[in-house]
Amino acid sequence: MIALTLTAAVLVGVTLGLFGGGGSILTVPVLVYLAGVPARQAIAMSLFVVAVTSAVSAIGHARAGRIRWRTGLIFGAAGMAGAYGGGLIGPYLPEVLLMASFAAMMLATAVAMIRDHRTPRVTPAHREAPILHVIAEGVGVGLVTGLVGAGGGFLVVPALVLLGGLPMGVAVGTSLVVIAMKSLAGLAGYLHSVTIDWSLALPVAAAAVIGGLVGGSFAGRIDADRLRKAFGWFVLAMGVFVLVQQSPPALLHSAWTAAGAALAALAATVALALRRRRRSIAGNHPSRSNAYTPGGIESWSKS
Structure with missing residues (x-):
């Protein structure tokens, strides 16, 4: 199972580096159903894996000039506050509720990836985002990240495009900075009451980093719409599977x-x-x- 887990981690990294989000939503199911990690520990481990993978994947985007640092750092700082709070609350929630919420997050991510991604009308690309809007959005997305252990890139990227007028490629690169920051904050919240198996977390993170570098190398070079939609359908199927697994036997x-x-x-x-x-x-x-x-x-x- 460890080989299958590491292979899945590479896929998570590829999608994270290529799309700036979406792949991290699979980290928790991979750890729970392939590696047999309990839900709370899987969420904490997922936050570590996503933080490391996003930070490394952001390097390639930074070299290519696809990161807007001011907007990313402000959004990320707000997201850290929400994620830390979510990380403190999450360990005390029932595992069934956490996994059901995670399944709902997967379904929302799948819909966001499947639908047509037409770039919305925005103001000039180099305008900085309204600070209050960025902070509010960052806290909300960060809270979700801290609770369920997903990076929330499918929320961050559209927010950066709509609020800051960032081109899609720049929004993807900037979202990786945001995801890394708030995932670390969420992890810090979880570590107050949850212990991580580092002997598993480190290899999974390394595999995801390799995938992130591969995905980042293709970002901006290929039209990823078809690939995004296909992956969205896969995430949708996984979300339904997770939701069914959490249903009470009588209800099922x-x-x-x-x-x-x-x-x-x-x-x-x-x-x-x-x-x-x-x-x-x-x-x-x-x-x-x-x-x-x-x-x-x-x-x-x-x-």
């Missing part, structure tokens, strides 16, 4: 029963519609309707 049984009943009703409706269609076709067939034509009447009267 009821859901399957309801689904079976719905499918049976649908099958009966389709069968009835097909039967009516066959009758309609048969009623309009020439061999059945010739008694109503002049020739048909004549033939009928002769008989």
